[in-house]
Amino acid sequence: MRIDILMCTFRRPQVAETIASIGKLRGVDQHELRLVIADNDDTDSARQVVTEAAGLLPIPLVYVHAPARNISIARNACLDAAGDADWVAGLDDDEIVTPDWLAEILDAAVKAGAECAIGKVIADYPADTPHWVRELDYHSSYPELEKVPTANSGNAIIRWKGMPWVNERYDLARGTTGGEDTEFFLRLSRMGMRMVAAPKATLSESVPPNRQTLEWLANRRFRMGQTHIITAPTPVARAKLLVTASAKAAYCRIQERRHADDETKRNFWFLRGQLHRGVVTALTTDRPQAQLYGGDPA
Numbered sequence: 294m295r296i297d298i299l300m301c302t303f304r305r306p307q308v309a310e311t312i313a314s315i316g317k318l319r320g321v322d323q324h325e326l327r328l329v330i331a332d333n334d335d336t337d338s339a340r341q342v343v344t345e346a347a348g349l350l351p352i353p354l355v356y357v358h359a360p361a362r363n364i365s366i367a368r369n370a371c372l373d374a375a376g377d378a379d380w381v382a383g384l385d386d387d388e389i390v391t392p393d394w395l396a397e398i399l400d401a402a403v404k405a406g407a408e409c410a411i412g413k414v415i416a417d418y419p420a421d422t423p424h425w426v427r428e429l430d431y432h433s434s435y436p437e438l439e440k441v442p443t444a445n446s447g448n449a450i451i452r453w454k455g456m457p458w459v460n461e462r463y464d465l466a467r468g469t470t471g472g473e474d475t476e477f478f479l480r481l482s483r484m485g486m487r488m489v490a491a492p493k494a495t496l497s498e499s500v501p502p503n504r505q506t507l508e509w510l511a512n513r514r515f516r517m518g519q520t521h522i523i524t525a526p527t528p529v530a531r532a533k534l535l536v537t538a539s540a541k542a543a544y545c546r547i548q549e550r551r552h553a554d555d556e557t558k559r560n561f562w563f564l565r566g567q568l569h570r571g572v573v574t575a576l577t578t579d580r581p582q583a584q585l586y587g588g589d590p591a
Contacts, residue, residue: 295325296395296450297378299371301364302343302386303333307499312346312354314389320396326352329374330386331359333367365468368446368477372462379454385447388414388496398450401491408456408486409478411436412448412494419500425557426505431514431564432498436490442482443524446474448496451486458484470582471513472520479523507560511567518571519582535576542569 298315302308308330315328328350332339337358347354359370375381380402382395394412402410416432426432434445453459458481467473482488503509518538525534545566552558574580 294379295327295377296321296380296382296399297371297375297453298326298328298382298384298395299331299368299375300328300384300386301331301333301359301367301371302339303362303364303367304338305386306342308339308386309342309346311384311386311388311390312343312350314391315352315384316350317392318390318395319392321399326395327355327378328352329355329357329371331357331367331370331374333359333362333364335361363465363468364471365463365465365473368463368473369465375453377454379452380450381453382450383446383448384496385498388447388498389417390496394494394496395450398448398491398494401489401494402450402452405489406487407489408452409444409481409488410450410491410494411444411488412491412496414445414448414496414498417497417499418505419502422500422505425560426500426510428557429561429564431510432500432504436492442488443475443479444488446477447498448494449478450491451481456486458486467520471516472523472582475517475520476523507563510564514564514567515571515574516582518568518573519575521568521572522575531576534572538569538572538576542566542573545569 300311312328330339330343332343340356340358343354343356355374357370357374359367372381380399382398384390398410398412402408413436414434416430418427436444461477461481463473463477467476478488522531522534525531545562549559549562549566552562
């Protein structure tokens with residue numbers, strides 16, 4: 294089989310470290326592998342870094358310049374370049390794969406007879422990370438498919454060739470706000486794509502200082518809430534979601550005040566409330582989502 298590993302990059306020199314980790318993959322020698330990288334900058338700023346790193350790769354690398362400043366454009370360019378690959382696997386440009394990552398995530402899908410598997414992303418926190426950030430660990434992601442059948446693109450594999458969704462692409466309107474991968478995977482699951490968790494398929498992702506602030510996490514959780522309303526496709530479902538999210542937001546505010554003297558618990562309830570407040574705002578107002586992509590990366 295041919296497996297294309299797809300990765301978008303935007304002004305992040307550390308992409309060379311991600312590429313180097315891909316070069317250490319094992320357990321997939323029987324398959325044909327390619328790495329496809331889409332550069333989402335206005336200019337082809339990543340070309341030199343990617344080309345130099347590719348010189349040490351044991352697999353072919355395809356570089357695509359896919360401007361500009363819209364992650365959906367880059368994700369779609371990767372899918373276009375994948376063409377008739379049997380499987381496509383997604384990575385972010387700040388993630389480091391373990392040697393068995395690809396073998397594990399493919400094995401999880403094949404053994405379950407599924408068309409998609411989702412792995413774990415484990416946050417790599419620096420030594421000076423605030424204790425509450427480390428304890429709450431919102432930067433890691435674990436598959437919770439039993440709750441909502443969707444995923445992030447940063448650790449996923451999808452059966453591609455000949456599938457009903459081979460012509461589906463990421464929503465350009467969500468390409469600057471985020472949530473494009475949530476909507477994409479939910480759409481494919483509604484087309485019949487079966488998803489399973491691949492807990493042994495792990496990646497690590499470093500967490501820079503500006504992502505360790507309460508403000509950054511609050512904005513992210515609020516936006517996640519705004520995106521979550523796509524899980525309620527009918528007016529009745531949206532009405533039910535509004536009632537439950539409003540009640541949960543109020544409950545979280547009460548708990549936040551109850552734990553005012555405990556930084557970790559206070560922030561936990563505040564951030565949990567942000568998720569529900571994002572849902573309520575998206576269902577009741579025309580407030581646009583914040584732009585998360587397009588500036589310099591963290």
